[in-house]
Amino acid sequence: MQQFTTADAPRLVQDNFDDINPKDFIEQEPKSKRPRTADILLEEQLPQGLLKAAEAADLAGDFFSVKPESDHEQLPEGIEETAEEKQKHWFVGSVDQGTTSTRFLIFNGHGEPIVSHQIEFENHYPNSGWHEHDPMTLLESVETCIEKATEKFCEKGHHIEDIRSIGITNQRETTILWDNITGEPLYNAVVWPDTRTSALVRELKNKPGAEKLQEACGLPLSTYPSSVKLLWVLQNVESVRKAYDEGRLSFGTVDSWLIYKLNGGQDREGGPIFVTDATNASRTMFMNLKTLQYDDELLKFFEVDRTKLNLPKIVPSSDPTAYGSLARGPLKGVPIAGCLGDQSAALVGQCGFKPGQAKNTYGTGCFLLYNVGNEPVISKTGLLATVAYDFGKGRKPVYALEGSIAVAGSGVKFLQNNLGIINSSSEVDTVAKSVPDNGGVTFVTAFSGLFAPYWIDDAKGTLFGVTQHTNKGHIVRATLEATCHQTAAILDAMASDSGHALDILAVDGGLSNSDLCMQTQADLSGVPVDRPAMRETTALGAAIAAGLATGVWDELEELHEVNRKGRKIFYPETDKKTVRQSRKRWERAVEMSRGWLQEDEDEDDE
Known part of the structure; x- marks a missing residue:
């Protein structure tokens, strides 16, 4: 960037005041010492040459009194707001896609839900032990919830421009398969508690190398993870097998499917967004817990050929660009900046950031996550080892027992x-x-x-x-x-x-x-x-992941007081x-x- 001196200020202001970045003229101070309002900034921070030039051009007053479309006072470019100021007028949206319903909530910077909209959808049980969703129904429920909640948000006098980003949290393990040429699903989503794979799992447990799987991926062989669901569909659905053999089969959990479609799918300019985060990838049995990347030995065990199967790229749970942005609807262009599997999101929403903290979510099922820190712990007692969250930016991933x-x-x-x-x-x-x-x-x-x-x-x-x-x-x-x-x-x-x-x-x-x-x-x-009094902690966790990527919060320490009001503690009595x-x-x-x-x-x- 070209640097200027205060001697250049009068000429620059006269030539083009709008192009000036006040940051180029201001001696940098720690954020904690910086002024909190534009008025203080004008009086104390701008060098006298620039201030006089601005006054002479009769521009300073206009510059700082412009009313933006959003409902907060706009600071000059390059001047950062305090965390408290951000929390007053910045918002984050959160998609919470669950087993029986979908919700979209909009949170303020204090982690409080402002509006929400929820839709229940049909679950399909075609045979005993089978559990399916229509993938398009999931997508439509998300888009409708975003539209309706945004309407409520605007009716309350807020502005779409103040929604910094959205996060996504989703039911895990549920497996969706689609054609990467047409973008259309090839089979219903096989939902996480589906048990049609019981016989297949018994066969896999007798296969050489089965005893080593949990050490690498954290999960034992069961009907639960996505891997066995994929294998069953490949073995039993001809159209899916054909797509696999022809190299046009895409495999993903619900997060990958939604992110792909919300970005416009195959029609997205620049190509489709096909990603997942480590918390969801850790539920497939394809990802190595330590590297957070797909493991060739795991894929080999399940006889998955990566030249035939398209797997989503694994990215951090919080990222400003990896997840793209909404391609349509009232929030078109708003970045998707966070993604967490639902149980990891609930741990984040409960601010369980320290080793030894735990949460239990009593939803359709029940899921207890225990933060074990920056190294995975492989259970000897029947628990799962999983990724709690990976917030990137040089931070180490955090693991959990589940x-x-x-x-x-x-x-x-x-x-x-x-x-x-x-x-x-x-x-x-x-x-x-x-x-x-x-x-x-x-x-x-x-x-x-x-x-x-x-x-x-x-x-x-x-x-x-x-x-x-x-x-x-x-x-x-x-x-x-x-x-x-x-x-x-x-x-x-x-x-x-x-x-x-x-x-x-x-x-x-x-x-x-x-x-x-x-x-x-x-x-x-x-x-x-x-x-807690506010129990939308799963949605809050996804909002936190997105907000950390887009400046609503900078560090986890800013979140310790989020959702602490009105909590009730039940003590043992029996x-x-x-x-x-x-x-x-x-x-x-x-x-x-x-x-x-x-x-x-x-x-x-x-």
Whole structure:
């Protein structure tokens, strides 16, 4: 950049005041010492030569009094605002694409949601154990939510120009396959809890090298990761196999699909954006945890040919340019600057930035992430090792231990939609509190097998202890307790792997709205449960990732007070003897739920 002296100021102002960068004339000071308003800047920071020239040209007053379209005072080019000033008028959007619904929220610089819009969409269950989405429905739900939430934002008197960027958070493992020439999906999305791959997983576990997989990628072989979903579709869907053989098959998780389409897909000038972040890539079993790149040995194990399969480029979770920008709609041109798998996003939204901090999200499933710092920890107790976040800019990636539970909120939906025991999710506490305890009932909600720390693919949903005394209150209580028992088992495993017990558990997600469930969790785990008043922590995490890339926040330290207001802590109340008996009964029920249909399924496979 050409440098000027104050002696040049009168000529420069007269020639073209608009082209002057005040930064070229100002002696640089630390941000903390810089003036906070344009008025102070004008009086104290501009050299006298420039100030007099501006006054003489009658331009200084006009320059600093111009009213921009946005609703904040505009500073001269090159002068930076304080963090406090940014937080007053800068906003970040967040796409939260989940298993049963999609939302778009707009947060202010304090991490508070200003507006949101949510759409529920149809889930498809074509066969027992199968779970699918229409990929185009997912995309349409995102675009509609962005449009409707932006309308609400403008109706509140805000301006689109103040939305700095958007972030995306998404259901993980769900696998989408599309034609990279037409940009059209070739099969429905295979959703993360889908268990059609059970027989395939049993075969893979017997394959040489299977025992080494978890050390490299952090995940055990199960029906959960994207890799086995891809293999099943390649083996069973002719059109997908043909696209693979011809080298035109693109594979991605939901984030890659949405980013690709939101950027305009194949029609994007400059070519399509085909990327994923490390948190999502770590759920495929194709990425090496330490290098954060695809691993040839892992791909070889799954017999994936990279010359035939198009894999998304792995980029940091926070980046100002890697994810492109929206190609259409009211936020056209706004950069997509952050991307996190939903559970990593929730950890970020809970500000779990220090090793030893943990969160549990009670959504469709239940997912507990424990920050272990800058080196991955491979579990010996049935947990997953995963990437918590990778914010780039020279920062080291952060890893987590994870315990995943297949059924949490979906268990409540089962009570409502399948059994008709409750009319809505909001009735859970009322019905459960109609009885003082579970009446001896234990419900192992293994609708998709059991995930961490058990990893029992052949477990089935099983209700134990039913008598003529049993009523719906007992069953509802037992359903809530199933999630809490599994969480307690995961906490025990995390204590074993990490060497120390958790001090407090941060929670979020729809089922965390249940006071009874949260109190039960504190009782069974023996750990205080910390629930925020604002529970949109998953969406907030994606907003934080995007905001860090686009200057809304510069460092993680600025976020420590985000979402701290109105938190409620549930402390353990039940005596230890009662808890031990309850947990022992649960573990016995888990063992009894496994394998009892295995013989029938094996006969069907013959």
